[in-house]
Amino acid sequence: MKGLRVLLFETPDNPKFSLAFEEALWRSISRGSAPPTLRFWRHRNAVIVGYFQRAEEEVNMEVAREVGAEVVRRFTGGGAVYHDLGDLLWTVATRGPPSGGPSYLYGFLLEGFVRALKKLGFDASLDNVNDVVVEHLGRRYKVSGTAGTFAGEAYLLHGTLLIDTDLELLSKILKVPRAKLADKGVSDVKFRVRNLREIAGRNVEYHEVISAVVAEYAKLLGLEPYFDVPSRAELEMAKELYERKYSKPEWNLMRYPHKHFE
Amino acid sequence: MLAPVIIKVGRRVAGKGAFELKAKKGLIRARVEVSGGRIAAVRFTGDFFMYPEDAIYDLEKVLEGSPADPDAAGRLLEEFFRSRSVQLAGSSVDDFKKALMMAVAEAVGSEGAARAAV
Numbered sequence: 001m002k003g004l005r006v007l008l009f010e011t012p013d014n015p016k017f018s019l020a021f022e023e024a025l026w027r028s029i030s031r032g033s034a035p036p037t038l039r040f041w042r043h044r045n046a047v048i049v050g051y052f053q054r055a056e057e058e059v060n061m062e063v064a065r066e067v068g069a070e071v072v073r074r075f076t077g078g079g080a081v082y083h084d085l086g087d088l089l090w091t092v093a094t095r096g097p098p099s100g101g102p103s104y105l106y107g108f109l110l111e112g113f114v115r116a117l118k119k120l121g122f123d124a125s126l127d128n129v130n131d132v133v134v135e136h137l138g139r140r141y142k143v144s145g146t147a148g149t150f151a152g153e154a155y156l157l158h159g160t161l162l163i164d165t166d167l168e169l170l171s172k173i174l175k176v177p178r179a180k181l182a183d184k185g186v187s188d189v190k191f192r193v194r195n196l197r198e199i200a201g202r203n204v205e206y207h208e209v210i211s212a213v214v215a216e217y218a219k220l221l222g223l224e225p226y227f228d229v230p231s232r233a234e235l236e237m238a239k240e241l242y243e244r245k246y247s248k249p250e251w252n253l254m255r256y257p258h259k260h261f262e
Numbered sequence: 263m264l265a266p267v268i269i270k271v272g273r274r275v276a277g278k279g280a281f282e283l284k285a286k287k288g289l290i291r292a293r294v295e296v297s298g299g300r301i302a303a304v305r306f307t308g309d310f311f312m313y314p315e316d317a318i319y320d321l322e323k324v325l326e327g328s329p330a331d332p333d334a335a336g337r338l339l340e341e342f343f344r345s346r347s348v349q350l351a352g353s354s355v356d357d358f359k360k361a362l363m364m365a366v367a368e369a370v371g372s373e374g375a376a377r378a379a380v
Contacts, residue, residue: 057307
């Protein structure tokens with residue numbers, strides 16, 4: 001049986017490097033030089049915007065400055081998220097079918113994460129393409145947002161998991177576009193999201209979540225999990241991507257394409 | 263009372279338009295600048311999903327320099343999606359088309375107003 005590499009690799013105080021490493025992982029998978037991988041990571045205080053977003057349209061930059069949150073852009077689409085240590089980030093990157101497309105990402109792969117939450121006792125389900133919601137006392141709360149990419153047979157899906165995040169700060173630091181508010185019929189982002197600890201009414205420990213996610217992805221992909229550190233090549237690539245792309249304001253704030261940094 | 267002349271003589275007369283559209287999943291924001299009857303710049307931003315991602319820059323390039331006409335721009339966008347294997351998740355070609363056409367219409371209107379003021 002082939003293996004599922006599990007990386008507990010994070011640089012919480014350097015979100016720019018952390019996202020550079022994420023792209024290095026994606027490149028390794030696309031090139032076929034890395035095994036199927038699960039990564040768990042966190043940031044201490046950061047706002048991450050999607051590839052198609054311009055930071056100033058999504059982030060209250062003044063609030064970000066005040067609280068010292070770094071604003072970093074990722075290479076996948078989707079929306080802006082606020083990360084602190086109470087938000088567990090997870091990534092699954094693997095080879096898959098040649099034309100699985102978005103449904104392999106947000107259908108097949110995301111289902112593994114939903115199953116992990118169910119195993120932990122939450123009434124979890126997929127919602128609106130790429131969100132994970134948990135039903136609690138008759139209401140549905142978003143606990144995880146995801147984004148992914150694919151090329152050929154390579155797939156990468158990454159997401160958040162609100163365990164114990166500062167939702168007050170989250171709602172202050174992210175701008176919610178008016179068109180979105182009208183659609184959801186709610187006035188504040190914090191009313192739609194909730195921490196797992198609050199839903200569970202107990203401490204949800206990181207190790208419980210990690211164990212459940214590892215077990216479910218091992219089952220879903222039919223692979224035997226093993227713990228590892230990133231390869232030397234991945235770390236070198238991450239350093240290079242950090243230096244020429246992720247450390248640059250043109251990348252993080254201006255929506256420039258990848259080719260601008262090559 | 264005379265209307266204030268907002269565009270100085272010698273400066274490029276340009277019109278700007280923007281439209282924000284909420285798709286099933288994701289927000290599509292189109293910003294358009296027109297000048298001399300042509301689309302000078304287009305930017306699509308938002309939290310949508312497009313694969314491959316960099317197709318968005320190709321689409322903007324195709325639109326730039328084309329006639330500043332909502333219908334023509336809409337047709338060009340449709341043709342782009344037809345001829346390329348671009349995939350969307352949570353939004354449709356029509357969503358992008360509508361956002362673009364509304365932004366172009368606004369930009370054309372504002373260019374007209376700017377010209378009238380010169």
